[in-house]
Amino acid sequence: MPKVSVIIPVYGVEKYIERCARSLFEQTLDGIEYIFVDDCSPDKSIAILENIIKEYQPRLKKEHKNVRIERLSKNCGLPNVRRYGINLATGDYIAHCDSDDWVDVHMYEEMYNKAIEEDADVVVCDFCSTDCENEQYSKGLISKERENVIVDVLLWRIAGCLWNKLVRRKEYTDHDLNYPTHNMGEDAALIVQILWNAKRISYLPEPFYYYYMNQTSITKDVSDDNKIRQRFLQATANVEIIEQFLDGKATGKIKDALTKYIFEQSYLLVSLARKNKEDLSIWRRSVGKIRSRVYKCSYLSIKNKLVFYFLLFKSVI
Structure with a gap:
């Protein structure tokens, strides 16, 4: 062996x-x-x-x-x-x-x-x-x-x-x-x-x-909106695996860290969500579950929280 x-x-x-x-x-x-x-x-x-x-x-x-x-x-x-x-x-x-x-x-x-x-x-x-x-x-x-x-x-x-x-x-x-x-x-x-x-x-x-650090990696491409959206959806699916696994196990500090992790992953789509109604809707569906946790999260700055709630309640015309 x-x-x-x-x-x-x-x-x-x-x-x-x-x-x-x-x-x-x-x-x-x-x-x-x-x-x-x-x-x-x-x-x-x-x-x-x-x-x-x-x-x-x-x-x-x-x-x-x-x-x-x-x-x-x-x-x-x-x-x-x-x-x-x-x-x-x-x-x-x-x-x-x-x-x-x-x-x-x-x-x-x-x-x-x-x-x-x-x-x-x-x-x-x-x-x-x-x-x-x-x-x-x-x-x-x-x-x-x-x-x-x-x-x-x-x-x-x-x-x-x-x-x-x-x-x-x-x-x-x-x-x-x-x-x-x-x-x-x-x-x-x-x-x-x-x-x-x-x-x-x-x-x-x-x-x-x-x-x-391969500069031609697909994760470095920020010019294609479809690729950005696809990477976000993939990241969200993998975040869900972590959430499901830690459900019922995580301590307070792990829950707070997971909240920030979800917040950070959501930034993959934030640039599109600021200007596009469809992407904003995708972003909201993904992060809506942590809306009450963001306010209490000790690892997020006031600026992070303001950005989060601004996007959560903003309108796109």
Whole structure:
């Protein structure tokens, strides 16, 4: 049985897949399972990957590292690809790596050793965001106390992502998780559930993961109103997963943090809602459920609250 399974979605990354794959195959930990999931990539990503696998085959065999390329019959999107990989994983722990990012060669050895040393369900590391010219260091964790970690995720104090976290596989298999199916905010929708169920969270204050800030990402496009609207609706669906999961469990500070999280996600549509009656109606249906919570929310400024109630009651002609 592998120590760690690493799940790597592949779609349209022919410019980046070599860098990612080499950083994975150079890992110092023996006993890794790499699961590359081809989401019907339209470019040469898989051909490039296959060539790199051939190059590394002697080393991979010697270090008990197994590489699988799983091909989907149709394009399913990132959340579904990750779930597909999770269902195939056999390692004691599961990690995720996006195929336009890369990792430090010591990442999985250090994180796995930390997990074993502290019997951790989740291990978190720091990371760097980079466009290959500029680099920004980010802490992966502020507090190791479960409720504080969830609050920090919802308040964007730390990244609510999967790729800088090593998770015991049982945290996926032994709980009835509600998996997201939409792209916007899908990591947070899943990681909040995992963090809540985790008994022990450990932390390595080392920037092992390198997140590539791809300026051509669809999430950077603010010129197309339809795309903005679609991203909002996707984010709203994933917020609903978090709300349903935390219903009846959340403490006061988590409820307040969730209120602000919903408020922040609603800003995806605010620019359109200010000028368009239809978008304002969509926005109101989404945030109407928190109208009474906004007033009491300790994490929202007076300015935030004024903007919220102005839009809630304004008219568009």
